[in-house]
Amino acid sequence: MRERPEKASGQAPLLAKLGEEHEQNYLQQLLAKGYHVTVVDRRAAGGFGRAAADTEAAMARGDDFIYQATFFHDGWLGHADFLRKIPQPLDGGTWDWHYEVEDTKLARHTEPYFLLQLAYYSEHVARIQGAPAANMHVVLGNGDRATFRVEDVSAYYRSVRTRFIARLAEADWQPYPQPVDHCGLCVWRETCEQRWVQDDHLSLVANITRLQSHG
Ligand code: SF4
Numbered sequence: 001m002r003e004r005p006e007k008a009s010g011q012a013p014l015l016a017k018l019g020e021e022h023e024q025n026y027l028q029q030l031l032a033k034g035y036h037v038t039v040v041d042r043r044a045a046g047g048f049g050r051a052a053a054d055t056e057a058a059m060a061r062g063d064d065f066i067y068q069a070t071f072f073h074d075g076w077l078g079h080a081d082f083l084r085k086i087p088q089p090l091d092g093g094t095w096d097w098h099y100e101v102e103d104t105k106l107a108r109h110t111e112p113y114f115l116l117q118l119a120y121y122s123e124h125v126a127r128i129q130g131a132p133a134a135n136m137h138v139v140l141g142n143g144d145r146a147t148f149r150v151e152d153v154s155a156y157y158r159s160v161r162t163r164f165i166a167r168l169a170e171a172d173w174q175p176y177p178q179p180v181d182h183c184g185l186c187v188w189r190e191t192c193e194q195r196w197v198q199d200d201h202l203s204l205v206a207n208i209t210r211l212q213s214h215g
Helices: 012-032 048-061 112-129 150-169 181-185 189-199
Strands: 037-039 065-073 076-086 098-104 135-139 145-149
Touching (some): 012 076, 012 181, 065 112, 076 112, 112 135, 112 150
Antiparallel strands (some): 076 098
C-alpha cells in the first residue's frame, strides 16, 4: 500500500487553511449562541474505532452539536464536520431526539458531490439512531445554509455506492487516476501527475479534466 503524502501541493494547503477557518468560524458561532458542542478528537481518542464510539456516546447523551463526528463501521470510514441535534424523535428512532448532518464548505454554491458526501454521512447517522433524518445541510463559504432532503438523494447515493462496490470486486479492474476538479486540492496530486507524465495523458494539456478529455 502507498504511504499517504503528508502535504498537498499547489493551492491545496491555502484552500485547506481557508476551509479550516470557515469550519472554526462556524464552531465559534455555535459556541457564542450557547450550544453545547462536543468535539471528537480523533488523535486523543486513539484510533477511528474509539473516535466512532465517542461520537455514538455523544449522540446517545443528546449533546447539542457534535464536531468532527467520526463513523467507522464494516470497513467504511467517514468524518462529518457537525451533527446537529433535532429535539424530536423519529419513527423507529432510538431516542427522543435525533441528529442531522451539517458540513461546512468554502464554496459559494452546492456541488453535486457535496450531496453524495452528506448522504453517506446521513446513512451512518441513520444506522446509529435507528432511522433516517429528514434533512442534511451545507454551510457555504458566504454563510448561507443550504438544506436538502435526505430521501431526495438517497436512491442515487445507493446506486453510486452499489456500482462502486461492484467495480472494486472486479478481478481485472485496474484503477486509473482520471483527472477531476478535486485534483487541485488532493494530496495525491504529485503522484498522479507522475503517472500522467509517464502515460503522456491528455490531462497535461492545460488542466483538462475527465469530462473534457472524454467529451
Ligand atoms: S486523480 Fe486527482 S483526485 Fe484522484 S487521486 Fe489523483 S490527484 Fe487526487
